[in-house]
Amino acid sequence: MARLKLVVEVVSANGLSDRQELLNPCVQLRFAGQSFTTSIxxxxxxxxxxEMATFDVLDKQRLPSLTLEASVYNAIDDCQVLLGKVRLSGASFSESTGAVIKDYQLKGGIFKRSKGVLLLRVFLKNEAPVSQVIPPPVLQQPLQVPVDAVPKEIQPKFEDGMIVWRIPYLFVLVVKARCLPDVDADEKPDPYVEVNAGNLRGVTMFAHEEQNPVWNSTFAFSKRQLDSSQVTRIYAVIYDGVTYNFIGLVSLDLNDVPLHSRNDIPVVPQWHCLVDKSGRTTQGELMLSVWWGSQADEAFSESWKSDWLEASVTARPHIVPKVYNLPRLWCLRVHINEFKCIALASGNKFVEAWVQVVVGCQHKRTKIVKKPLAHYVWDEELTFVAAEPFEDGLQISVKAHLVPGLGEVIGRIVIPLETIQRRVGGLSTELERQWLDLQIPPNASASNGGGDELTVSSCRINITTCLDGGYDVQYGFGEYRNDLRLAAEETSNPPLVGLFEVGILGAKGLPPIRRGNGRLSLHPYCVAKYGQKWVRSRTIINNCHPSFNEQYSWDVYDTATILTIGLFDNGQVEESSSGKYKDANIGKVRIRLSNLQPGRIYSHGYPLLILHPSGVRKMGELYLSLRFTARSLVNTVRMYASLNLPTMHNEDPLSLILKDNLRLSAIQIVASRLSQMDPPLCKEAVEYMFDAQSNFWSMRKSKVNLNRIMSVLSIFITFWSWFSYVRSWQNPAITLLAHAVFLLALVFHQLILPSMLLYIFFITIWNYRHRPSYPSHADIKVSLADTVHPDELDEEFDTFPTSRSIDFVRMRYDRLRSVASRIQSVMGDVASFGERITSLTTWRDPTATAMFGLFTLAAAIMLCFTPWKVLVAIAGIYTMRHPKLRQKTPSFVGNFYWRLPHKADNLL
Known part of the structure; x- marks a missing residue:
């Protein structure tokens, strides 16, 4: 699909000044939020x-209402003076590449009588996207921009202090039975209870040869299912597990079942006499407790639920809700000091040796040392991630070889992680260096393939090991920080700040997924990640508008943390029998706890936005209710004053490369542990929740970060633009008023700082009216997801290493070199700027340094006799002087500065 482009060619200009003076002009083009500036x-x-500029026309129907603005500026002393501008309506643009060059009269500017004209060539053209020029398989769909990507506030009515809607359930607690009859004269019964409610049936476990069995099993029947089946009575029937003979039953009318509220006392179980099928009393009694409740009941989490009957038998174990407690992660340090051995038949030949350390799936090794002696010193530290409870040991192997090649193991040892010293408080704990005897494998020798061999008779290694519990190896290194809980139990926990409650209400508008058999279906479930506790909601079978209504809570120790809620499709429902499944991610929502006002309930529908190779797509809406309850104001203040990360992060910070490696190892460990739980959480879901690929290169993310930097600096740019406008004397009244305020500040200088603080205070109060009404969410405009080029998306979703053709890689490499060259130039200019300043006192330019030294001496003497108010007044008035009093050429200070030496001429 072709994309419409607006092409503007800036040809030339004339008559910009009626005084025939030399100018430094440039042209700035603005169209539909896009801008382009020519050279000066x-x-x-x-x-x-x-020079030619190209702009994207996203909506052709809105083109007549858009305007192209071309402004001509004169660059003077790092400020731009407007000479005139031209505005062209979008209705005048034509789709023709043969458009002629037209001259447009400039309007506005400082020269009111100027008859300057600007020559432009403007036309529209249809440009084929990259998917048509070089068609990769992932660029087949056009870029889709979601229309509605803003959270929607809802007004739910919750009951009993809950933040989810109440879903009525009929609870049946089967406690125990007594005095059950024997099967025959020689055998006791193996009783079990079957609870029947229409077509719904729940069964307890068997009690082997027991006349007084105890079950303590709870069954929850959905009122929706009971109403659809028009159930009026519920039956608890006892059968024998061997002969399946009927023993007795208890029948209850649903109209007589009491309603139990969340704050009520539990319903007391009662004994019920068993009756036969004809209604006559028989031997034995059954203790039951029956009540109407909701998902807020304490018995709901451990109960059997009738909703599970909608799934197949093989899929039922995979749709239940689950609370995952993540393993404690430790930072394992292994310092390899030295190695000694007794070698036979080696002579004085050089031997290559290194140490390989393995912890689970993590493999690292030291540098290779080549020496003729059997005494090696490495003094290297290797860092790993270890998960508690420890499943793997620390494997240390020493490998050697007479010539370069694969080394043979000449000694190894396995150290249980439980025996390694633990360090939790800080780095003050001294670590012991220990000598360990290595086990020599049978026939251990290293050879060069020519008959020479190195045989080892005994060897030992000196190492230092410790488990550091003060590094937050799981959450402290990520972009989206989670709640911090240190690995060691001995570490003092931070004060409790509050309680965070999340209600997962439901979702709407979710797209179905095409299965392997061609059928469209969706089995959604949610995963909430915060701290060491992850929760997984129940799976709703084959529903694109699921209703969960599940409520969870977490203790909060730091509000500057992120809760992540992801929505996934349960691939185990249909693929559990084959063992091959993959849970597809539908979208996720991030909630920053510090955005929430304590005590308020936030109920919104959050758009699920996901970035595809074809563009950003809205996958539906996830409805959540949030409530943060503060515990103590004192603890909150202490939290803001406490360290952001544990002490070890500040005493001995890790390098950025090591942080990334440890973070990836931690993600792999967590994914492996969660995949072994029941029900398992697949690796793809864990990596999606952790944003495992967030550090991959992306042209879009680079532009986003640049825009973020410019947004932060916009306040300074705005101030400088205003100051340049004042000192240009375009409006003499404003300029004179600025002079008056400046002189008034000099007279009452003691009020400058209080006035600035009061100004900031009033700005803070003024901005209270515009405070956000809902927590922050994913913004497609800030992410540039609505204007990203398809080729940049394809590059972002490309595999590592790349799977594209050589032509694609060459094109993207050239583009990356072009961008990197501009970044390199900017970095060089910044470095040269600082080097010129530092060279003032280094005598690299003896004449300039001597002049600077004499100037500093004279300035010091003058400042001893001149009041500082006079100096500030002279500097301020000189800076804001009228443009007619300024010289067109750079000043002496500027000329002196730009002649100072820098190190660019020392580069190769």
Whole structure:
């Protein structure tokens, strides 16, 4: 699908000044939120640019209402003076590449009588996207921009202090039975209870040869299912587990079942006499407790639920809710000091040796040392991630070889992780260096393939090991920080700040997924990640508008943390029998706890936005209710004053590369542990919740970060633009008022700081009216997801290493070199700027340094006799002087600065 482009060619300009002076003009084009600035032509009267700009026309129907604005500026002393501008309506644009060059009269600017004209060539053209020029398999769909990507506030009515809707359930607690009859004269019964409610049936476990069995089993029947089946009575029937003979039953009318509230006392179980099928009393009694409740009941989490009957038998174990407690993660340090051995038949030949350390799936090794002696010193530290409870040991192997190649193991040892010293408080704990005897494998020798061999008779290694519990190896290194809980139990926990409650209400508008058999279906479930506790909601079978209504809570120790809620499709429901499944991610929502006002319930529908190779897509809406309850104001203040990360992060910070490696190892460990639980959480879901690929290169993310930097600096840019406008004397009244305020501040200088603080205070109060009404969410405009180029998306979703053709890689590499060259130039300019300043006192330019030294001496003497108010007044008035009093050429200070030496001429 072709994309419409607006092409503007800036040709030239003339008559910009009626005084025939030399100018430094440039042209800035603005169209539909996009801008382009030409180069600055220095010291010319009739500039010629011949530069072309291209703008995206996202909506052709809105084109007549859009405006192209071309402004001509004169660059003077790092400020731009407007010479005139041209506005062209989008209705005048034509789709023709043969458009002629037209001259447009400039309007506005400082030269009111100027008859300057700007020559432009403007036309529209249809440009084929990259998917048509070089068609990769992932660029087959057009870019889709979601129309509605803003959270929607809802007004739910919750009951009993809950933040989810109440779902009525009929609870049946089967406690025990007594005095059950024997099967025959020689055998006791193996009783079990079957609870029947229409077509719904729940069964307890068997009690082997027991006349007084105890079950303590709870069954929860959905009122929706009971109403659909028009059930009026419920039956608890006791059968024998061997002969399946009927023993007795208890029948209850649903109209007589009491309603139990969340705050009520539990319903007391009662004994019920068993009756036969004809209604006559028989031997034995059954203790039951029956009540109407909701999912807020304490018995709901451990009860058997009738909703599970909608799934197949093989899929039922995979749809139940689950609370996952993540393993404690430790930072394992292994310092390899030295190695000694007794070698036979080696002579004085050089031997290559290194140490390989393995912890689970993590493999690292030291540098290779080549020496003729059997005494090696490495003094290297290797860092790993270890999960408690420890399943793997620390395997240390020493490998050697007479010539380069694969080394043979000449000694190894396995150290249980439970025996390693633990360090939790800080780095003050001294670590012991220990010598360990290595086990020599049978026939251990290293050879060079020519008959020479190195045989080892005994060897030992000196190492230092410790388990550091003060590094937050799981959450402290990520972009989205979670709640911090240190690994060691001995570490003092931070004060409790509050309680965070999340209600997962439901979702709407979810797209179905095509299965392997061609059928469209969706089995959604949610995963909430916060701290060491992850929760998984129940799976709703084959429903694109699921209703969960599940409530969870977490203790909060730091509000500057993120709760992540992801929505997934349960691939185990249909693929559990084959063992091959993959849970597809539908979208996720991040909630920052510090955005929440304590005590308020936030109920919104959050858009599920996901970035595909074809563009950003809205996958539906996830409805959540949030409530943060503060425990103590004192603890909150202490939390803001406490360390952001544990002490070890500050005493001995890890390198960025090591942080990334440890984070990836931690993610693999957590994914492996969660995949072994019941029900398992697949690896793809864990990596999606952790944003495992967030550090991959992306042109879009680079532009986003650049825009973020410019947004932060916009306040300074705005101030400088205003100050340049004041000192340009375009509005003499404003400029004179600025002079008056400046002189008034000099007279009452003691009020400058209080006035600034009061100004900031009033701005804070003024912005209270515009405070956010809902927590922050994913913004497609900030992420540039609505304007990203398809080729940049394809590059972002490309595999590592790349799977594209050589032509694609060459094109993207050239583009990356172009971007990197501009970044390199900017970094070089910044470095040169600082080097010029530092060279003032280094005598690299003896004449300039001598001049600077004499200037500092004279300035010091002058400042001893001149009041500082006079100096500030002179500097301020000189800076804001009228443009007619300024010289067109750079000042002495500028000329002196730009002649200072820097190190760019020392580069190769």
């Amino acid at each position: 032509k220095r010291m010319v009267r009739c500039p010629v640019w011949s």
